[in-house]
Every structure is written in structure tokens, then in C-alpha cells.
Amino acid sequence: MSQLARSVRRLFVLALSIVVSGALLAGLLLPWVGGPALVAQQSTSLLGDPPLEPIKAPPPGNTTMLAANGELITSFYQENRAPVAGEQIAEVMKQAMVAVEDARFYEHAGLDVQGTLRAVLANMAAGGVQEGGSTLTQQLVKQTLLQTADTPEERLAATEQTLGRKLREARLALSLESAYGKEELLTRYLNIVYYGQNAYGVQPAARAFFGVDAAALTLPQAALLAGLVQSPSDDDPFTDPEGATIRRNQVLTRMETQGYITPEEREAAIAAPLGIAPAPAPRRGCVEASVGPYVCDFVQKYLVQTLHLTQEQLDHGGYVIQTTLDPELQRSGDAAVLNTLPLDDSRAATFSAVEPGTGHLLALSVNRIFGYDLNDKRQESVNLNVAPSRGAGSTYKVFVAAAALARGYSTSYTQTTSDPYISRVYKENGRPYPVQNAGRYRATLDLTTALYQSSNTYFVALEDALGSVEEPVRMAERMGLYRFGPAGLSEQVIDEQRGSFTLGPDATSPLGLAGAYSTLAAGGTQCDVTPVTAVLDQHGDPLKDSHGVPVVKDDQCTPEAIPAGVANTLNQMLRKDVEPGNPGQTAPAAYVRGHQIAGKTGTAQGNVSVAFVGYTPEIAASVMVFNPKVNENVGGFGGGKGATVWHDAMAPILQARGSGEFPPADPVVVNGNIRPVPGCTTVSQCRSLLSAAGFQTTTVRVDSDKKDGELAGTSPPRGGRAVPGQLVTILISNGSNYTVPTPTPTPTVPRPPATADPPVNPPVSSGTPQQPDGGPRPPGRFPLPGR
Numbered sequence: 001m002s003q004l005a006r007s008v009r010r011l012f013v014l015a016l017s018i019v020v021s022g023a024l025l026a027g028l029l030l031p032w033v034g035g036p037a038l039v040a041q042q043s044t045s046l047l048g049d050p051p052l053e054p055i056k057a058p059p060p061g062n063t064t065m066l067a068a069n070g071e072l073i074t075s076f077y078q079e080n081r082a083p084v085a086g087e088q089i090a091e092v093m094k095q096a097m098v099a100v101e102d103a104r105f106y107e108h109a110g111l112d113v114q115g116t117l118r119a120v121l122a123n124m125a126a127g128g129v130q131e132g133g134s135t136l137t138q139q140l141v142k143q144t145l146l147q148t149a150d151t152p153e154e155r156l157a158a159t160e161q162t163l164g165r166k167l168r169e170a171r172l173a174l175s176l177e178s179a180y181g182k183e184e185l186l187t188r189y190l191n192i193v194y195y196g197q198n199a200y201g202v203q204p205a206a207r208a209f210f211g212v213d214a215a216a217l218t219l220p221q222a223a224l225l226a227g228l229v230q231s232p233s234d235d236d237p238f239t240d241p242e243g244a245t246i247r248r249n250q251v252l253t254r255m256e257t258q259g260y261i262t263p264e265e266r267e268a269a270i271a272a273p274l275g276i277a278p279a280p281a282p283r284r285g286c287v288e289a290s291v292g293p294y295v296c297d298f299v300q301k302y303l304v305q306t307l308h309l310t311q312e313q314l315d316h317g318g319y320v321i322q323t324t325l326d327p328e329l330q331r332s333g334d335a336a337v338l339n340t341l342p343l344d345d346s347r348a349a350t351f352s353a354v355e356p357g358t359g360h361l362l363a364l365s366v367n368r369i370f371g372y373d374l375n376d377k378r379q380e381s382v383n384l385n386v387a388p389s390r391g392a393g394s395t396y397k398v399f400v401a402a403a404a405l406a407r408g409y410s411t412s413y414t415q416t417t418s419d420p421y422i423s424r425v426y427k428e429n430g431r432p433y434p435v436q437n438a439g440r441y442r443a444t445l446d447l448t449t450a451l452y453q454s455s456n457t458y459f460v461a462l463e464d465a466l467g468s469v470e471e472p473v474r475m476a477e478r479m480g481l482y483r484f485g486p487a488g489l490s491e492q493v494i495d496e497q498r499g500s501f502t503l504g505p506d507a508t509s510p511l512g513l514a515g516a517y518s519t520l521a522a523g524g525t526q527c528d529v530t531p532v533t534a535v536l537d538q539h540g541d542p543l544k545d546s547h548g549v550p551v552v553k554d555d556q557c558t559p560e561a562i563p564a565g566v567a568n569t570l571n572q573m574l575r576k577d578v579e580p581g582n583p584g585q586t587a588p589a590a591y592v593r594g595h596q597i598a599g600k601t602g603t604a605q606g607n608v609s610v611a612f613v614g615y616t617p618e619i620a621a622s623v624m625v626f627n628p629k630v631n632e633n634v635g636g637f638g639g640g641k642g643a644t645v646w647h648d649a650m651a652p653i654l655q656a657r658g659s660g661e662f663p664p665a666d667p668v669v670v671n672g673n674i675r676p677v678p679g680c681t682t683v684s685q686c687r688s689l690l691s692a693a694g695f696q697t698t699t700v701r702v703d704s705d706k707k708d709g710e711l712a713g714t715s716p717p718r719g720g721r722a723v724p725g726q727l728v729t730i731l732i733s734n735g736s737n738y739t740v741p742t743p744t745p746t747p748t749v750p751r752p753p754a755t756a757d758p759p760v761n762p763p764v765s766s767g768t769p770q771q772p773d774g775g776p777r778p779p780g781r782f783p784l785p786g787r
Helices: 003-025 031-047 091-101 113-126 136-147 152-159 163-179 182-192 202-210 219-228 241-257 263-271 293-305 311-316 327-340 393-407 447-453 456-466 470-479 489-495 499-503 510-521 564-575 638-657 667-671 683-692
Strands: 063-066 072-076 194-196 320-323 348-354 361-366 414-416 421-428 431-435 444-446 532-536 598-603 609-615 620-626 696-702 711-715 727-733
Touching: 072 293, 072 311, 091 136, 091 182, 091 219, 091 241, 136 152, 136 163, 136 182, 152 163, 182 202, 194 202, 194 219, 202 219, 219 241, 219 263, 241 263, 293 311, 293 320, 293 361, 293 532, 327 348, 327 361, 327 638, 348 510, 348 638, 393 447, 393 456, 393 470, 393 499, 393 510, 393 564, 393 598, 393 609, 393 638, 414 456, 421 456, 421 499, 431 456, 431 499, 444 447, 447 456, 447 564, 456 470, 456 499, 456 727, 470 489, 470 499, 470 510, 510 564, 510 598, 510 609, 510 620, 564 598, 564 667, 598 638, 609 638, 620 638, 683 696, 683 711, 683 727
Parallel strands: 063 320, 696 727
Antiparallel strands: 063 072, 320 532, 348 361, 348 620, 414 444, 421 431, 598 609, 609 620, 711 727
8 A cells, every 4th residue: 555545544534533523522612621531521421321341352362282380382373462461561662652652641531632633733734644543542442343353244343434433432442441540551552452573462572573571672672663553564674674763763752752751862762773683483383382292283183172162262262271291201202212213214103101090191202293294204294193003912912811800810820822823713714713922932821921921822812711802892992992093993893703802903093002001000990081181261260161161171080990900910910021020021121120110012913013001100101113104014022112112211200200009919800710610521411510610611623532523521621720601612523533443352261170160250340441451541632722
């Protein structure tokens, strides 16, 4: 817009002010004799009663997101605002603004008839706009209406060049003057006007132009900022330093004329350079987060998707978002993942931590930069800590162990398995499902040893003993594993009876995995992951929904999601995977001396991912290493990179803060609810006796040296231990190894001497088949899979 056009527009506004002034003068013949009180009284009567709610509250400041310790993470805003109290604004700034915008501010009562007439005469004499006609209070009304407008119609009403708007502004100005003191009105004005550089208000402006707070502004700096308000773009010191200097000096001259500064102070300030030294704008959005950008991303989605706030509200609401982020743990996790894998590695290393018993999200670390530049392979906008991607391997054995303990299996429940082992229950594409161990294991293991040594064959056999995968999957659900997806996976695993569940091949959320294990650390209490403890409005009160209820609820926890005895017992079992003194353990690299740490490793098929989940009573954290784009052998096992990242992230925290101790194992769970398997001699008898003993039964045909259809035994065998409701398999011979026995020759009985009498009572047979040497025949032998 040309200078001439701007002058015409401003003169038109002043002409409208004359109309308003004329209406006032009709009732104010002696305005300067009667004084401000008389002006206010008669002006109000002429313009009508002010509205009961004269004007909306000024726009709030930026929404800020804080860590648990109060550290600023980032802000959300479109217009950079930071309202400050009057005592936080330099006095010279207030003087400069009054001098240049409303010299009679402290004398009028919202409308300045004398000032308006003087401005019109001065501008007409000059042929252009030299002085404004609106008071600071009228300008405050206009800016507030404009900047709080919610619709295009409201914005138009705040700026239209009509007599109606000027009358409305006049009425609202009088109302404000009657409600607030001059210092409050001036502070509001300083906090709302636009200075350029996206700075709305004097505090952002002081930072944007000089890198200082509003309280520290000097005379030359204050004069420059006050001069920008009339036309921020025309007098921008970044683009037109000469024009900005001229405008600043005009303000200084006004200040001298009105007695705010001496001529010497004016001359010194005019001689001073502009001294532009901008500070960076406040951090904006999660890309610019100072710490935990992926936690910030999680929080932002939580606010919108769970608490149902809009991004518009976040940008303009001036909220304070108090998060659960632990900055020390976050930075320690960041260092740990980068010590293991660099930013540009194709493999991602994630560290995800939550607080047991509350579900508070503590940290999300990954060797990536949060960002959206597709050409920078170091940047990633997908939250890899949350999104299910690769399998977590044998970390899923914990869910099978928990289901077994809950069923009544003891911690010493012993099985003997072959390697490879073929499942008796589960199939793979309709064919037998075989599984092998990764390494050499003893054939006979108890539950505790099999868990910390991570035997694949034992745990598929344990799934066989449970009879269905449903109990382990439901256990994982109750512990919170599927909180972040994949949707419908648990039902699919159950419906398809996937025996591979215990080996963790399915896409797993690293955060979901940490949350599930935190249920164990909390003694069976499952808590949904929660990243926010409070959202406060611009007044510092809890933000409420349309029903008057705070949008942030208490922690979402379910006590006894799994039995406390099961959780406490598993904690003690899993300590053996990490703490010294347990041969064959898989995660000694995670151990931090002097602390009780429980955990479990995992490695997916083909080493496309490795995982470790470790926890203390205070912190549960998972580590996963995988390529999120394609399948890639990431190298090693969960006890390597996974345990190492966990140790490096947690060691500084544990050493600085200490940690607690886990409750002891539950003796009832340790001992289990087991009873002996009864013996039987026929298939029908086995069904009857096993059912009476409280067991379920199924039949399987097996290779045996018995006749086809004969009983070959049971699994577990006669005298073995099983829990009530356990599936006991009745083994029926298929006759494959049966050999028809060779008839035993009839021995020749020597005829007694003719003189001897035959025996009166011949010996009675014992019924035991005899070998030629007179010893008993050894019993038949048959394979017993799953023992």
C-alpha cells in the first residue's frame, strides 16, 4: 500500500472519530473544565450503557509443554505470545508507548475528544497522518476484538471502517476504563499489540529484536519497539534500518517533549546504534523439542486423540501441559542408543521406559532425529518406539510362563523334550509344527531354568501342556502388550492356534512390551501408558471439558490384572536371567552391580530383531534393535545389543538414584497345585481314572513296540506331576515297532522213573514271563514326546 493510500485511510478513520466526538461535544460543552470524570460520566450517558461483558479476555500466551521436573520441552503457537505482568516491563517502555500513541492517556477516561480534534487539525495542516485519533484504550478494544475473533465475520466487524464500529469501540473503551486501572490497561495493551517478527506483545518483541526480557529494555530499545506498533512492516529494522532509526528518533523526541526524558538523554539515545540482536524464537512443535522429541510426539497425539483437544486449541489456548517425561533418563537413553548404533545406521535401536504402578511414560529414545525431511535418512517422523514393527522373540515366553503359574504349574515343573521337538497340539500350515533350540540345552529342564536359559523346545512343550495358546495370549492382553496394536492380532493368534506365540514372531510395539513387563514390576497392577499429569488453562486451573470435568483423569490402572503372587514369583525367576550366579543366563550384560534387576531377552527368527526387557521396581524399559524398512539380520541376540543399551541407559540413573527390592516369591505359586498322574492299563481305564483325578485327556497314536491299538502309556507318564485341568495325552500304539513274539518251545518233561510216583501237586506258575535265564522280561519301550 502506498504512503498516500495509507494517509487517506487514516484520515478517513479520523473523520469517523470526529463524528463520534461531535456527538460527545453536544453534551460536553466544557470538557476540559469539567475534567475526566465529567467526560466519562456524560460520554457514557450519550453512548448508552456499556455491555455487561464488555470484551473477551486478552489472547493467552503460547501453550508450553513441560517435563516432569518443570523443564520446558517445547511450545505450540501460531502467533508468538508471552504476556507478562506490569512489573516485568521496563518503565521506559511504558513511557515510550504512551508518548507516541496516547499522550493524554492518564488524563482521559477512554475517549479523548481534545486529542482527537487536535489530531485531525494537525493531520489536515500537514496533508497527511502525523497523529492518531484513537486512545490506547480504544486501540486495546480493537486489537482484542480482532485477535480473539473466532470467525471471519467477527474479524471483519473488528476492522470495518464504519461509524457503528467506532461507536462500539467507544462504548467498550468506556467500559474498560470503568473496570480497570490505567496500569492494567497499559499492560494489556503492551502485551497484545503486534511489533513484527511474529511477536505479539512486548516480551516476545524484546526477545525477537534485542534478545532481552521486557524488564531489561533500554531507552533506545524501548523507543524503537514503541515506534513499530503503528506500522511494523514499514519500519522493520531488519529490512529498513534507516526508516526504523527515523521512527525511533521520532518517539524519542515525543518523550522529550512530554517530559519523560531530558534533552541529553534524547541526544544520547539518538546517537546509539539500533543494536539489533535477536534471540531465537521459542521452540515450536516437537521437531524443535529440547528433549524427548518422540515423547513430545506421543504427548501431542495423546492430547488430540485421547483427550480430544484440537490442534487449534493447542496453538491458541495458552495451556500448560505437564508431562511425565524424565529428562535425565531420556538423555541417558539417547546416549545409550547412539553409543550402540549411529544416527545413519539402517538399524534402529529403541529404548522405551515407563513407571510401574502408574504407567507414566518416562523416556523414548531412538537413534533417529525427529523430522520430516525424506532426503535425510537420519530423520524419522514415525514413532518407532510406539509403532509395532518386528517380533520381540523369546520375551513372549514370559506370558506363557505366567499362564502356566496361574494355572498351578510350579516353578520347578519339569519336562523332557527332544531337539527338535514336534508339538503334539499345534500345527504349521496343517503339518506338524517342529521347533529347535538356538544352542545346546539339556533335554530335561524345570520351568525356572528353561525361562532364564530360554529353551524353545521346553516352552512349546509347555504350550502343549496348557492345551491351547489362548491362556498365554489372554495373559499378554491383561498385562497390556497389545495397547498399541496390531489391532486384532491377539484374536487371530488364538483362532489360528499359533504355537509359535511363545517365540514372539509377531509385530510388537516396544512401548507396549515395556508396559506389559511393568505389570510384573508393579506386582500385577496393569497401568495404561500415560504421558500427561495435568493440562492447565491460561489461568492456571485444570482444563475442563464441556461437562465441567477435568480433561486429564487419574492414572488408568487395573489392580490384580494378573495375580500378585504370579507377578512376584516371575520377578524372582527373571532376576536369574540378569544377576550373577545362574549358568546359562542370557542377559548378564544388563546387570548393574548392587541392584535387583529382572529381565528377559528375545531374538526373532532370522535375527531380524533382537530385544531385551529389563526392570527394577521403579522403572521398566524395553530395548529393540531392528530395521524398520526391510528385514535385515541385525546381528547377535537380545543379550548383546539389547542388554547393552539397557545397561548403558540405566546404569547412571540407578547409580544416582538407587533402586528398591522386589517382594519375595509367593510360596503357593512356587509349589504349584500339582498331583500325580494315575496309572492305567487300558485306554478306557485311562480316560476314566484321569478324568476322576481332574485332568483333561486326548489321544495320540505313537510309534511303539505294543500291538496296534494297545495302550503305550501317558504323557506325563504314570507317577508324573500335573496340574488340575491339564491335558494328559493317552498314547496309543500304532503297531509300527511291534514284533510278533517267537513262540516259546514247550520244555520236555523227563518221565519219572518207573519206580517213582508222579508229583501229587505240580508247581503253580507265578504268571511272570520268564527269560531263559529265569529273569523277568523287560517291559516294552516307547517315545514320550513332551516330557
